[in-house]
Amino acid sequence: MKTMTKEQESGLMGKFRRLSTEKQDFFSGYLFISPFILGFLLFIVVPMGISLFMSFHNYDMLTEAEYIGFDNFSKIFFDDPKFKQALMVTFKYVISAVPLRLVIALAVAMLINRPSKLSGLYRVLFYIPSIIGGSVAVSIMWRNIFGDSGLINGLLENIGMDPIYFFKNPGTALFTLILLAGWQFGSSMLIFLSGLKNIPNDYYEAAQIDGASKLRQFFSITLPCLTPIIFFNLVMQTIQSFLTFTPAFVITNGTGSPRNGTLVYSLYVYQKAFADFKMGYASALAWILIVIIAVITMIFFATSKYWVFSESKEG
Template sequence: MSAITELSKLKGGRRPLDPRERKAARRDNKAALVFLLPWLLGLVVITAGPMIASFYLSFTDYNLLEDPNWVGLENYLRMLTDDRLHQSLRVTLTYVVVGVPLQLVVALFIAVVLNRGMRGLSFYRSVFYLPSLLGGSVAIAILWRQIFGTTGLVNQVLGLLGIEGMGWISSPDTALGTIILLHVWTFGSPMIIFLAGLRQIPTMYYEAAAVDGATKAKQFWRITMPMLTPIIFFNIVLQTIGAFQSFTQAFIISGGIGGPSDSTLFYTMYLYNTGFKDFEMGYASAMAWLLVLIVGALTAVNFIASKYWVYYDD
């Protein structure tokens, strides 16, 4: 080995590759590209391509049948005076602000109970996770509509208690609440994440606190909650994004119109109806990009605020 090569190695450099090594490196790169090709095609065809197309269409008047007609910022200015869009934003924000915290509270409670080491933990963990798998399905939405219908299970139980039931789905005051309750019922996914986080908290902290005379309640608020804040933050971000995208439950329960009186008119439902029922795809594309901006802004706010309450045990 030459002195120059030795000197380059001492300085942290890399020795030049011989022809056989260069050929092997090129072969490895080609193999990597072959394995990455399906993902790259999916990114371009399924994600990046439609996003670029929708961004262009958001500046056009497009009815799916004729060529797009460029209208500039007209679609975005229209949003300022669209009362139904404002109503859909209010409904969706209410759903997110109320539903996400309630779901996370229930998920954390169940995770704490399961973390106590009960028998058949894997069975209960699977059972409690099932709602997250089924909650977004059409079948569960139909079942939910039947349960809260005028002659549904809820009113039948109230009748046994001597309480007169009501049309929970048909009343503007309670229709959104039934959908929020369905969202809370799908607590399985954050519950599993909370349970994994609880398992990572060192037991020595609880042992030291018990020696100092700390009660279970103090141990929960002074040890469990601070150590779990990264998991809480992760679940808040994940569930908030998912809640803004909710569509199936409200669409099925309300019959696809967001009734009664637009009380369940989710933003995604209004976007869908605008694009595929009213054939205003240009305006619907602008609405989609507004949703991207809202979700992105709230996610950024969550990340900025996290430095004030999220504790990382470094």
């Protein structure tokens, strides 16, 4: 029977130690990310699975769910004019609010990117609206500002102009929601700011030597270098805008008035689920929204190769 030498024994013990260390690292890693995994499963995967199951049922939360196949989806597409209205309002909101927010965010980021002793304070002040912007309190404040007897109409009356009844006209009512979205530019601004700080100064110095104006530098250097950041913000803000709910709910008391002019999609889902007690129908509406967002996101990714530039792509 062969006996192991000391070198073989030490090598074997080293392998066991490495394997033991790898296992410890493996379990430690999963232990640290377990709260996220549990939260993802419990609060995202499971509810999505239940929602998908309920979308094929007639369920009012009071009686037993009744399987009806694709009837909910059929009613949504062919017998529900409110669905088309909510979809149209939401697309108007997204198409207007997302570019407005990104333009304001980029403009402010460029302003505070200049060296200043108060730049840190400016970042905090500009970011605050994004922290509190989705709250009920801010929505109530917004309603009071644009209300019939609010701040805006008070100022108009003081200068001899007729008041504007923002919440009695579908167009102007939706306009106030778009303005509120534009006011919440803080998160996009910080991301743009980090992108601006990563653009090498050598680019601008070379452009100045060539006699390029500030406007030319913006379109030839700043924008191309920021396209990955613009793409990220565009995707994230589009998804967030499709899911907007609190401002429309608070400002219109959950009705989507006037004449459904502020009936964004999430508000309509809420009405069907908790006002009409049609949870199965609301689940089907929610899954249609998921598909719409997924398709638009895929379009963004498919077209990004034509306008998003990166160092790895350009070589």
